[in-house]
Amino acid sequence: MFAALGMxxxxxILMGVTLLVVVVSxxxxxxxxxxxxxxxxxxxxxTTTRSTTERVEEPPRVATNGSGREPRRPLAxxxxxxxxxxxxxxxSxxxxxSxQVDRPAPEPVTTLVLSSDGxxxxxxxxxxxxxxxxxxxxxxxxYVVAGRPESSRVTGWITAxxxxxxxxxxxxxxxxxxxxxxxxxxxxxxxxxxxxxxxxQGTDVALAVRRRPPVDxxxxxxxxxxxxxxxxxxTVAASDTVALEAAIREVLxxxxxxxxxxxxxxxxxIAGAAASEGVGLRLxxxxxxxxxxxxxxxxxxxxxxxxxxxxxxxxxSPVP
Numbered sequence: 001m002f003a004a005l006g007m008x009x010x011x012x013i014l015m016g017v018t019l020l021v022v023v024v025s026x027x028x029x030x031x032x033x034x035x036x037x038x039x040x041x042x043x044x045x046x047t048t049t050r051s052t053t054e055r056v057e058e059p060p061r062v063a064t065n066g067s068g069r070e071p072r073r074p075l076a077x078x079x080x081x082x083x084x085x086x087x088x089x090x091x092s093x094x095x096x097x098s099x100q101v102d103r104p105a106p107e108p109v110t111t112l113v114l115s116s117d118g119x120x121x122x123x124x125x126x127x128x129x130x131x132x133x134x135x136x137x138x139x140x141x142x143y144v145v146a147g148r149p150e151s152s153r154v155t156g157w158i159t160a161x162x163x164x165x166x167x168x169x170x171x172x173x174x175x176x177x178x179x180x181x182x183x184x185x186x187x188x189x190x191x192x193x194x195x196x197x198x199x200x201q202g203t204d205v206a207l208a209v210r211r212r213p214p215v216d217x218x219x220x221x222x223x224x225x226x227x228x229x230x231x232x233x234x235t236v237a238a239s240d241t242v243a244l245e246a247a248i249r250e251v252l253x254x255x256x257x258x259x260x261x262x263x264x265x266x267x268x269x270i271a272g273a274a275a276s277e278g279v280g281l282r283l284x285x286x287x288x289x290x291x292x293x294x295x296x297x298x299x300x301x302x303x304x305x306x307x308x309x310x311x312x313x314x315x316x317s318p319v320p
Contacts, residue, residue, distance in 0.1 A: 221247025
């Protein structure tokens with residue numbers, strides 16, 4: 001019994017130590033739980049903040065329609081479209097009118113007009129500047145094609161006005177002396193619906209006529225038109241209109257396929273009317289514009305050198 005009583009202090013000490021260990025362990029466990037709770041809460045708060053921040057910074061995802069392109073979004077409602085009123089329409093009309101006023105006027109068109117003198121004057125537009133000299137070449141070419149007596153010398157007075165597309169062997173300014181067949185082809189050529197015959201500027205026709213005056217009446221008559229086309233005073237005297245009309249009528253059938261055939265016929269008609277009235281012919285320029293009336297320019301104010309050939313050359317020029 002006394003042995004048991006002697007062991008009581010030891011048992012009490014052990015129980016006290018055990019109780020102290022239990023209390024300390026419980027305290028430490030409670031503290032660790034609190035620390036874990038606070039840490040977990042802080043971690044949760046940080047995660048929530050980070051997640052919120054990441055969601056704000058992350059660009060919004062866009063659904064696609066399967067083709068990789070963003071589907072069309074509905075437009076936000078906005079103001080209704082403005083319908084132009086009378087003021088805007090009037091302003092537009094004023095602007096258009098201002099543009100029309102500021103637009104430059106078209107260049108006037110100059111046309112050669114042949115007319116007879118006298119009270120009952122007749123006129124005919126024969127074409128733009130330079131047509132008178134082309135007509136002289138056409139008449140000489142028709143003379144050659146008609147096989148008139150002095151055709152051989154006249155072949156040297158003719159050349160091509162330009163390079164005809166359908167005649168690749170013929171070039172502008174090519175010498176045609178003695179080439180009657182080539183002249184016939186050139187006279188009948190109607191490429192682009194234009195004439196390809198003109199006077200040869202390398203031949204001094206005036207000098208040739210002075211040295212050997214022509215004898216054939218048809219050639220004499222045609223030279224009246226040549227003088228009108230190449231001189232500064234573009235007139236035909238009343239005494240020469242009969243010969244001019246007769247010569248043109250003689251060669252007219254040879255140029256039926258030439259685009260200037262109608263102009264040559266008009267010249268013959270006006271020359272015939274002038275011959276019947278005993279008056280002469282004159283060639284003048286008429287300037288017309290789409291915005292104004294025609295302006296007549298007489299032969300006195302017409303500049304010289306209006307075509308390819310002048311009436312005077314150097315003595316070294318070839319003479320047929």
